[in-house]
Amino acid sequence: MSTQDPHPHPATTATAARLAYENSLALTARDAAHRALTEQLLLVLADTLDSFDRLLAEGADVDPNSYRRSLELIARQLETALTGQGVEPVGRVGERADPATHHVTEVRTAPGAADDEVLEIVQRGYRYRGHVLRAARVVVAVTGGAEQGTERS
Numbered sequence: 001m002s003t004q005d006p007h008p009h010p011a012t013t014a015t016a017a018r019l020a021y022e023n024s025l026a027l028t029a030r031d032a033a034h035r036a037l038t039e040q041l042l043l044v045l046a047d048t049l050d051s052f053d054r055l056l057a058e059g060a061d062v063d064p065n066s067y068r069r070s071l072e073l074i075a076r077q078l079e080t081a082l083t084g085q086g087v088e089p090v091g092r093v094g095e096r097a098d099p100a101t102h103h104v105t106e107v108r109t110a111p112g113a114a115d116d117e118v119l120e121i122v123q124r125g126y127r128y129r130g131h132v133l134r135a136a137r138v139v140v141a142v143t144g145g146a147e148q149g150t151e152r153s
Contacts, residue, residue, distance in 0.1 A: 037085070044081035051077060082126075090125030091136025093118050101125060103135040113141035 051074045055067070062070075079089075090101045097104055097116045105122050113119065118138045125136030 041081070041085055048074060048078045048081070086129050088127045090127050090132065091118065091121050091138055093121060097138055097140045101132055101135055102138050104140050105137045106139040107142045108139060109143070110141035115141065115143050117141045
């Protein structure tokens, strides 16, 4: 037999319906906000692609220094857009490697550098809202005793 009352009190039914409606409104609002943020990011990416298209349309006859400056501007445009959406780069030369945010791809002896000091960024890492999306792939220093070139996490 069922332990539930076959005839629930009308106030209980009304409260449950009101809560379901309020939850539905909150979910709809979150979905709309997520859609708006996604569309905003996609538009920024489209703008970045437009910048690449303009650069490529100029052709190979462009001065190499001017071409490099244009590429740097496009990279900054994309970095600014990602930063505006809460994406942060992870990994800097000179900082101490942290297993939570760095993946060591190589170790090198480096006079004057501390153990686990980042010497080179092989691939930048990224964090979004405190969550590591991708760990930075780095080369770190070792003062001695460890085998040079060994990968470790």
